[in-house]
Amino acid sequence: MELKNAKHERFCREYIIDLNATQAYIRVGYKERGADASASRLLGNVKIKDRIAELSLESIDKLEMTAARVLEEIGSIAFHDITGIGVVDGKPVWDAIRTPDKLKALDMLGKHFKLFTEKHEVKVTERIDFSDWSEAQILEYINKNQENK
Numbered sequence: 100m101e102l103k104n105a106k107h108e109r110f111c112r113e114y115i116i117d118l119n120a121t122q123a124y125i126r127v128g129y130k131e132r133g134a135d136a137s138a139s140r141l142l143g144n145v146k147i148k149d150r151i152a153e154l155s156l157e158s159i160d161k162l163e164m165t166a167a168r169v170l171e172e173i174g175s176i177a178f179h180d181i182t183g184i185g186v187v188d189g190k191p192v193w194d195a196i197r198t199p200d201k202l203k204a205l206d207m208l209g210k211h212f213k214l215f216t217e218k219h220e221v222k223v224t225e226r227i228d229f230s231d232w233s234e235a236q237i238l239e240y241i242n243k244n245q246e247n248k
Contacts, residue, residue, distance in 0.1 A: 102150055110141055111150045115158060170211065177204035 102108040106127050113123035120138035125131055141147050179201070229237055 100150075100153070102146060107141070107144075107147060108150070110138075111147060111154055114142075114151055115154050170208070173204045173207050173211075177201055177208055 102111065106129070109127045110123055113126045114120055116123070120142050121135045124134045124138035124141065129137065142151075227240075232240075
């Protein structure tokens with residue numbers, strides 16, 4: 100629902116353009132001096148937060164942007180075959196064609212589907228049998244050891 104304060108409404112609309120609160124604050128017509136702090140205060144306002152969230156959802160809906168569609172597009176880039184494109188006199192012309200970054204797209208898909216996992220070595224310095232401990236005792240032990248780090 101649109102905000103009653105016209106400048107606040109405009110601030111929200113300007114903010115979703117580039118997610119730069121300071122610049123949105125200035126574009127609305129407020130003074131540059133102290134804009135960063137004032138813009139930050141506006142972002143802390145619950146009504147403004149809610150309106151920005153609402154406008155962001157509207158933008159996503161207008162673009163018909165869904166997680167499935169984003170993954171589909173990344174997949175089409177990742178698995179697009181560019182052979183036969185940009186051939187002059189039987190030779191490929193790669194400089195004339197701007198191709199999407201296949202490695203980046205494949206990396207994004209791999210991360211999304213958790214295909215790449217990092218291995219971390221953990222060295223156990225102490226074994227403790229928690230089987231006869233209560234939940235409260237375990238939590239107390241964990242908290243105590245976190246404080247010591």
